[in-house]
Amino acid sequence: MLTPNLISRQGEIVEVFLRHGWDYMRRLLVGKAPEEPDIPPPAVLRNILTDLGPVYIKFGQLLSTRPDLLPPAYIESLSLLQSTVPPVDAVTIQAFLRQHLNPDEVFSEVNYTAIASGSIGQVHRAILKNGQPVALKIQRPGIEIQVRRDMALIRDIAKLVASTQFGQRYNVVALADEFSTALKAELDFTTEATYTDQLRQNLAKSHWIESHQLAVPEIIWPLTQPKVLVMQWLDGQPILSAAMGSQADKRNALSSLLFRSFFQQYFIDGFFHADPHPGNIFYLRDGRVALLDCGMMGRLDPQTRATLTEMVLAIVSSDAQRCAQLTLQLAEPLQAVDLAKLEHDYSRLLSRYYGLALKNFNTAVAFAEVLEAGTRNHLRWPANIGLFAKSLANLEGVARQFNPQINLIAEIRPLMVDLFRQQLIGDDPLQALLRTGLEFRNLSLSAPRQFGFLLDRLSEETLVWNVNIKDLTSLQKSIEQAANRRSFSTVVAALIIGAAIISSNQTNTQLQWLSTSLFAAATLLGIWLIISILRSGRWR
Known part of the structure; x- marks a missing residue:
């Protein structure tokens, strides 16, 4: 109601x-x-x-x-x-904050005029009693x-x-x-706080970047709660607004830092910032780059990360066949998929990128077109693949505006060897070796027993093979229909021949009536057989 x-x-x-x-x-x-x-x-x-x-x-x-x-x-x-959206006025937001924190005990100063306002919350600047400046994110009252x-x-x-x-x-x-x-x-700011902490810790231990050059805000956990998020204040401005002039070296270094940090998130950690638009990437006054607003994050399991790595390489090398195979590993078919048509669509799509100079190759656009081609072929992509595509598109878009000379493939190529090593053996080679050895040991112990069981079944003639052939039911139905029509044809022919024999030798009224009945039955069956063949559409 x-x-x-x-x-x-x-x-x-x-x-x-x-x-x-x-x-x-x-x-x-x-x-x-x-x-x-x-x-x-x-x-x-x-x-x-x-x-x-x-x-x-x-x-x-x-x-x-x-x-x-x-x-x-x-x-x-x-x-x-x-x-x-328009920010909530200072008086209302101050009253709301007092319901959840006592600002007089926690802060020495709070600016109740919002410096940024969103649909769920708005951000204010405050200073703790110990003198540390912090960003105060407060949920919009009544949201x-x-x-x-x-x-x-x-x-x-x-x-x-x-x-x-x-x-x-x-x-x-x-x-x-x-x-x-x-x-x-x-609506629960502690979730965003947890995401922010995890991203900061992941990037801090990355060996692909100089982690001291990349900042993610630290969370002030004692003061953070579902409707109030308190975190480190990072002083800077959106990266596209940063005044760098023509410092090409500086722009190249920052672009490389951004790409490498996100490759780390996509392909190593499997936990990535899903919304790196220009307002969430800041250039700080001390020369560092900061990633802000970790409310929307994506996750990729190890198998998906490995498949995506191969997918990017397949797109760059215009390998339509491999691209189609990897698509079937990632996406869910909504109905029977024509693999030949999927390969053809990918071949036609990727041919536009073949031989293209790296500086003109937009990986995000190519990947988005691959997703669209898969959708046209009745495939449903997982939601995390959509987040990955959005994140990649935003990242490459920001990077190209900030530094038009940058190229994603040129940045990822030096990391490929290390990336494949990570995906093959992980961060701990000894652990991977021991795990592989244990699996081989289990296989060596179970294989002779299973092979012996198979030989016993073969020698006792009790082995049963279950074979499922696709579309076998329709083939069986067609054969049965053909056999039935052949049988009806034989019956009709027999009736006609029998009626003709009786008609040529008829000596009384009863035989004449029988001959007529046989001809009538043969005629009806023959008409029915012709109609069924015509209705099937297979009379040609």
Whole structure:
């Protein structure tokens, strides 16, 4: 049952849809929508989500990480969504902070005017009693109520769309549940704090970069709680706004630092910053680079990391066959996949990049096109692959704006030997050797027993082979139909011959009646046989 608040919010949503010229959702809400949703153009969809407010902006940002659901034009448009909403006034935010912390006991100074404002929280500068400057992220008052209200409507809309072909193809109910889970995690700032700490610790022990040149804020855990996040203040500005002039060497060094740090996250740690847009990468006053806002992170298991490494190499070398094989390891087929067609699509796609100079090769764009080709061939990519693609695209986009001469492949090539060594034996070669030796020992102990069991079964003639042949059922059905038609043909021929013999030798009325009956039966069976052959479409 809809509450007055939900009904009012539903009216607001319909008004936004109508204002932007999208009538489908109004018809859906009143039960008069057509079978297939009429999705608005990318820019219109982005404007609709922006006008609907913070929850829908977050929903658009989630969709921008799912190239398996939307075409590239929509992914690009939704990636521009930024949660820039007016900050809460100083008096309200001060009263909210006092409900969770006693600022007079903790801080010597708090600036209640926000320096950055998002859909879930806003950031303020403060100074602890010990003189340490900190960034204070405070949740927007009342955002939980708004999230619950809008999530209820999103679930209701998902249920309405679920019965359509669109809803079944993209499993919109599961997508709504996934969004709900992600949004609830963002409402708990301790989750972001944990992610931030883990990323900082991972990069601190990296041997691919000079870790002292890269900063991730330290969390002030005694003061951090679900609605208030307190972390180290890093003094700087967005990297694209940094005044470096024509310092080519400095730009090359920072670009390389960024790429190497993210390769470490993608291919070694399997835990990566999923949203490295220009506002989350800062150039600090002391010359370091900082990664901020770890609310959206992705994870890749070891097998996926190894497959992605091969995929990037296959794309660069234009190996369509290998690319198709690796795709089937990563993606879930929604129906039978035509491997030859998939290879053909990849071959046609990758041929555009063959022989291209490294400085002109955009790995993120090529990878996004590979994902799109897989989707066209009825493959569903995992959500973490979408996050990886989004992160890679954002990273390469920022790096190219900051330093147009940079190239991802040129940066990753010197690391390939070390990367494959890491994936083969890990950080502890001795442990990997012992584990491999143990597996060989177990195999050597069990193999003779299993081989002996197989020989016993063969000698006793009790071995049974189970063979499953694809599409064998349809072949069997075709053979049975052909055999049945041959049998009917034989019966019809026998009836005709029998009737002809009786007709030529008839001596009384009874034999004449029998001959006529046989001819009639043969005629009916013959007509039925002809009709069945014509209806099957295989008469030619």
